[in-house]
Every structure is written in C-alpha cells, then in structure tokens.
Amino acid sequence: MLLSSLDQMIFSTALPTIVGELDGVEHMLWVSTAYILAATIMMPVYGKIGDLLGRKPIIIGAVGLFLAGSVIGALADSMAWLIIARGVQGLGGGGLMILSQAVIADVVPPKDRGRYMGPMGAVFGLAAVSGPLLGGWFTDGIGWRWAFWMNVPLAVIAIIALMALLHLPRHSASGTRVDWLGTALMAIAVTCLVLFSSWGGNTYDWDSPQIIALIAGTVVFGALFVWAESQAVEPLIPLHLFRNRNFNLTTAASLAIGIAMFGTLGYMPTYLQIVHGANATESGLWMLPMVAGIMVTSILSGWLASATPHYKWMPLVSMLVTIAGLVMLGGLQADSPLWQVQAGVAVVGAGIGLGMQILVLVVQNEFPAAEVGTATGANNFFREIGATLGSAIVGSVFTSRLTTLLTDRLADAAQAAAASGQAPDALAQTPQIDSITPGAVAQLPEAIRVLVTGAYNDALTPVFLWLIPLLAIAFVLLAFVEEHPLKQGAMPGARRGRSRR
Template identity: 45%
Template sequence: MSQPVEGAGTFPDPEDVARNKRQFAWTFVGLMLAMLLAALDQTIVATALPTIVGDLHGLEHLSWVVTAYLLASTIGLPIYGKIGDLFGRKPIFLFAIAVFLVGSALSGAAHNMGELIAFRGLQGIGGGGLMIGAQAIVGDIIPPRQRGKYAGLMGSVFGLASIAGPLLGGYLTDSVGWRWVFYINLPLGIAAFATVLVTLHLHKPTGQRPRLDYAGTTLLALFSSAAVLLTSWAGNTYAWGSPQILGLAVVIVVTAVVFVQVEKRAEHPVIPLSLFRERNFVFPAAAGVTIGISMFAVVAYLPTYLQMVQRVSATASGLMMIPMVLGMLTSSILTGHAITRTGKYRVYPVAGAAVAGGGLLLLGQIGVATPYWELALAMVILGLGVGGAMQNLTLIVQNSVPHGVLGAATSAQNYFRQIGASLGIAVFGSIFVNRLTTQLASGPLAGHPVGGGGVSSLTPEVLGTLPAQVQQAIADAFGTALPPIYLYAVPVVLLGAVLGLFIEARQLSDTAPAAAMREERVESAV
C-alpha cells in the first residue's frame, strides 16, 4: 500500500477545479481582489499618516503604523505557506481574509495610537496570508504552461497598488476622513471572501494530522522581527553603529544559525532546507531580492524628488509615477502570454533585470531641471524590466519544486524578497539622508537652521512656507543628493541578471498539479 504524499491533499481533482469557464473566472477574480487588498494596504496609509497622527496625538509613534503591518506580514509569509501545504490552502486563505478584515475594521475604529498600531499588526497577520495564499492557489489550479499569463496579471497588481495606494489614501483622507483608508477594505474583502468560498473547490488533506514546527516558527519570527526592525531603524531612528542596531544584528545571526540546526531535525520544517539544494529556487529567490531592492527604492524615494524638487503635490506625484506602472503592466502581461505560447521562460528574468538596470541608469541622471518626459521615459523602462522579471521568477520556482512544498517554496521566495527589499530601502535611505545633510550643510544654507541639522523636519508643507531663495537651495540639495542612489542600485539589479543566467530551463507542464497528483495516486494504487 502506497504512503500518502505530503501536501497531496491540497490538490483538487480535475472535476472539482473550475467546472466551467465562468466559475474559474470568478475564482481568479477573488484571488486578484485578495492580492490587491494585501498590496494596497502597504501603500494606502502613507498619505493619510500626517492626518492620523495629528488626530490621535501620536507623532512620536508615526513609523510604527507602517512597521507593525510590515513586521506582522513578513513573519506570516513562510508560516502561511507551510500551513497551507499541510492543512489545505482554502481554509487557511479564508482565515487570512477574515483576520485582515477584522484588523481593518478595528484600525478604522481606533481611539489612540496604541490601538491603531496593535490593529495594524493584526491586519498584517492577515495580509501575509493573502499574498501567499493567492499565489499558491494559482499554482494548484493552473498548469505551469498556462500559468504565465495569469501570473502576469497578478504581478501587475503590485505595480497598480504602489501608485493607486497613495492616491486613494489621499483622496479618502481629504473627502470622507482617514478612517475610510481602513474601512474601504471591508467591501472588497467581503467580496473576495464570498467569491473564494463559493467558487474555489479544493480537497481537504486526509490522514494523520501533521506536527507543526513550533520551534522553527518561533525562531523565524524572532529573526524576522530583528530584520524588519533593523531595516526600519538603521540610519533613521538609530545610527548604524549604535548598540540597538548592533544588538539586532547579533539576534539576526544567532537566530539564523539556530534556525538552520532546528530545521534539519524538524519533521515538517516551516522552510524546508531541501529547497536550498534546488537551483531553480536559490537563483530565482536571490534574483528576486536584487530586483525587489531596485523597485522599492524607486517607489520609496522618487515621490520625494517629485515633491521636493519639482514642487508638486502628493497626489500629483502619485499620478506622475503612472509610467512605471504602465511599464510593469505591459511587460508582466506580454511576457506571461509569451511563456504560455512558447513554454520558454529563462530569458525573461535576465532581460528584465538588464532593462531595469537601464532604467535606473537613466534615473541616476536626473536633476533639478530635468523635464518630466525624461523622467517618465526612465520610469517606463524600469517598469518594463521589473514587470518582465519579478512575477516570472515565482513561476519558475513553482514549476521546479515538489508539489508537497509548493506553498512553502512560494512563500519563502516572497519572504526573502521582502527582507532584502527592506534592507535595500534602509541602506539607500541612509545614503540619501547622509548626502542630503552634507549638501545642506555645505551649500548656501550652511548657516540656516535647515542646513544645521533640521533635515528630518523637511516636508513639502514646510518647504512651501520658506522664502523662495531657501526653497531653491533645498530643491538643489535634494536634486543633487537623490539621483546617485539609483546609480548605486544599477550593479545590484545587474547582479540579478547574472543570477538569472544560472536558472535551468525546464519544460513547463500542460497538466495542472491537481491532475498530476491524481495520476500519481492512481498509478501507485495499481
């Protein structure tokens, strides 16, 4: 009698998957809505923060509104992936949506900053499961050969959310109040929950209940917490060489070493170490980190250039970022369809990273007098590169790992990308702030309070209250200090292209994992 395959219960029989095209379409819409919620909530709060902290009287805790969500969602990424493999993805996915909705409702009703930070953490616990659950379910129900075009659509959600989030957050704050930045999630989330509940049919795992990897999960949570706090605080709240940052670095190293030893002995490790013996996991995951660093560096700091140098509003700066989104949408969809048509994928991460490097190189040339069309061209090129590479890396990983660890592999790839991107933002941000401080202290504002160390208080609103000559000097300082960080990112993203060369080209199956697993069970029974 054959032994059950780990994770086999997460794959539905063909008859249960998308009984007709309409059912499948609604299932995919539900997954897209869930992905949009998770991606949107990472950016929608940014433009509402000044109003929120003013209303709740908590300026000193401002950064924690963002950090709490990021920390909780990062910790949850690999945990959701593994639990989905063991216990079935549909109930875990619905649980994540429900937690996210409860966190959203409570965040909107928060009476003080302590409550808001706690409820944002609850939102993040759900948000991590939304992203991984949707990607893993796509891996379950769509054949690898057909998955490219759907993966492209899902990847484009992140680009859309990066621009739509700040715009929507600003509009809601100005029109109906900041609480609707959180309440807007409720109708979208309920629609996603209901759609997935009704249309998605996945078999529940059978057999003996597996033992969870509690020790590995705890160590991973400690590692993730230290990593996110280090990347959030280093160079901003604390200096890179401060005891706090060095202490966090020690925690990162110690927990990483102990985690590896624990996972070697775990029956069901939260991140299977066998993944690191699979080249089509290691190289796509590493390439994803380098490309993610580049994308998030642009999203994080280019609006600052637009607002402080070109003197546009927050809303206008969001609209001016649209060329990058259009580039991402175009390349994500086109490369996905090309992979479905040809079955070949290896070229896209390499070419995408190289094109992204060209976009970063152009961004490194911008200055105070750069016309917008040049900036838009650079953003389009960067978007084309990122869109052509990022989402296809997930497809490569899912096509190369055993079915029983598909969720764990998908979540681990996203996890490392998020940790790496957070570190990149912290490093590039520290470089930018140091360069800006130097520019202000050595330029015409050397004797001015701003040039004497008031960099942290500079906002577009503050800039508008200063004399014209001072405004111009500050714009010149920003225009000089910021562009080099994009040049520093060029070798990082080109490293991603080099890593992509080591990805092995393998045939994409025309059979959904569900059908493949069923055939295996039939053959073993015979």
C-alpha cells in the same frame, strides 16, 4: 492579491500628510516597514500551513486579519497605533500574496500558468498606481483614514466570495505538526535584521552596543532557525529546497530584486510632492507611466511563457531594463522636467513587470504539487526580506543624507547672509527634518524652498544608482538558471500528499 498590493502602495502619497498630522515624521519608515516585516514573517507560515491543511480556510483567515488591521488603522490617534495597525494588516497581507499564487498552482499546470500569473503581475501594477491615486484622493478630500476604511467592504466581499466560490480539496489536520519553534526563531531573526538595518548609522552608530547586539541576534537566531528546520517533522522552510539549483538562484536573485524594487518605489510619490510640488492626488497620477510599464510587460511575459518554449531570457532582460530605469532616476535634478521623472519610472516598471512573475513560475515548476505552497512561500519570503531591507536601508541612508545636506546648506546660506549684511531671519522658517511635509515646504520663502527641495533631491537620487550593483548580481545569478520545460497536464490531487523529501 489586489487587497494586499493596494495596501502596500496606498500610503505612499498619503504618508507625508499622515505623519505630519500625527507628529511622527521620524517614525515614517516604520509605517511601511511594519507591514513588510509582518508580511515577510508570515509568508512561509501561510505557504506551509496551506500545503498541510488546505488553502481555503487559511486564506479566509488571512483576509480576516487584514480586515482587523484596517479597522485599527482607521481609528488610530497616534503613530504607535498606526504602526500597530500596519503590522496587523501585514500579518494578513502576507497570506493574501502567497495563497493567491498557490491557489492558481493548485488548479493550473505550469505550462498554462503564465497566462494567469501575468495578469496577477498586472494586478500589482494596477495597485501600484491606483493605490497612490486613492491615497492622494483621500488625503486631499475626505481624509486619510478612508485609506483604511476602504478595505473593510472589500475584505468582507472577498471573504464571502472565497466561502461561496472557491472550491479546493479538503485536507485532514491529523498527523500534521506546525513548526512553531521555527516560526518563532525566524520571526526573531528577521526582526533583528530589520532593526539593525533601520537603526544603524541613523538612530544608533554602527559600532553602538544596540546595533552590535542586533547583528549578533540576527546571526544567532538565524543559525538556530536553520538547526530547528533540520530537526522539524514539518519544517517551515524545508532545507531540501536548497538542494535545487534553480530555487537557489531565483531566490538569491529575488532577494536582490526586492531590495532594489522596494527601495525605489516607496519614495517616488513623496519625492514628487516635495521636489515637484505635487499634491497627493497629482503624485499618484504622475506615477501612471510606471503602472503602464508593469501591466504591459507582466501580461506579455505571462503570455510568452505559455506560448513559447523559452522563458529564461525574460528575467535577464528585466534586470537590464530596470537598471536603465534606475540610471535615469539617479540622474534627476531638482529642476528636471516632469517627463524625465515619468520616463524613469516607466522604464523601471517595464523591467519589474517583465521578470517578476516568471521567477515565481520557475520555482513552482521545480517542485511537486504537495510542495508548491511551501516553495512559493519560501521564495517570496526572501524577496520580501529584500523589500524590508530595501525600505529600511534606503530610508536610513536617505534620512542621514538629508540631515547632513540640509544642515550644511543652511549653514552655508546663513554665512552668506551674514557676509552680505542681510538678516538670516528667513532661515528660521526652515522646518526640522522631522517636520518636512509637502505643505510645510510649499509655505517656505522661495530661496529657502529651493534650498530644501535641492537637498531632498540630492539626498535621494544617488541612492538609486547605488542599487544598480544588486541588479547586476541578480542578472549574473539568473544567467545560470536552467531552463526546464514547463510541466503540462492537469493538477490532480494537488496538495494531497505530504512534502516529498
């Protein structure tokens, strides 16, 4: 979990420098989207195969894939190789996220699971701040490639520890059939979904043949995936899961939460660097209040879920707190003091931590041990679909708004300079959209720098407010969750049976 979460966040501070060095600002979105897309596709695959064949060899293989992606990234000399590396890391990272949660479900009953799931949420919070800090430290010091090299010894240690210390029941592979057709159809549908959400209104017009074809591909291959699941002997995402009320509600809510959460967190370190002039390390340090919020409320929520009979209220309060944080971030101005930014991210972090692990606990409590991995993988799959959409949509809307605002304001400044008889030579120093990096902005003349940072702020902060309706929808959905008592007792024979129909 630490490896996967750390890798999602470590590039948030390093990315502006990396894409500037590799001349690929226009492809910056894909560095994060490639990881999330690959991880999303693999989540239900790992969940299902872990249920069928046992988790230990699968999680070791996932760490191995993650290790390979890290080496490729460390050696990358172009944006294409960087994006490929992030995709390979995602292929492994999806398994690390799912299987670490499923292993806990193998050995700990739901009633006691909160005490373990809460700290796992805190691990995400720790990675949320240590990732940007390390990314900034590497970028400002020994070089961004160490953000990849760092994973190599950690992954090797993880593999050795898993082989030596993780003892789980062995499974026989006889009689099992992996749903490869469903996996392929799902991968195509998800890829089409991400491409049209990323390119629509940005690279291509919404009514262009390319976007229309991608939308059609999403619908067609999504429908084919549902058909394949209805026919498969061991479906990747069994359709009977959707006959469970709590699974449907928490999964739909997780989709909305994923859009809002990753649409917000991914851009804050870059915002601090561009608008507030932070270096990569400082932008990580300035995000410390967010990790404090996540860690405190995540551990608290896990403890309360195990110690008290009531847990439904925590995701509901989580939505309200996160909405309050988005309101605070949406009201930021380019000249807002730093404490306002930190207060906003702290509140968002507290909201995320309070409900994130409880939703996983609710899903795991609904199904027998033989289906815990599949159900966990399916729930996280839809949350990561939201994360993919959140990163893509926010990135596309932000880039489009920044282009429009910067073009308009530069034109206004040029007209004002011409009307006053001043030479607008300084405007020629303004970087192109594809080349806006913290270093480039810092070198601009004061008047132009203020214009650029103002446009950057005004392009991003309103997007936070546009995410609030999604969390409001999630709140309504979660209000209808039935609060079933958490199961007690040992977990004998976990995963030894096949999925119960």
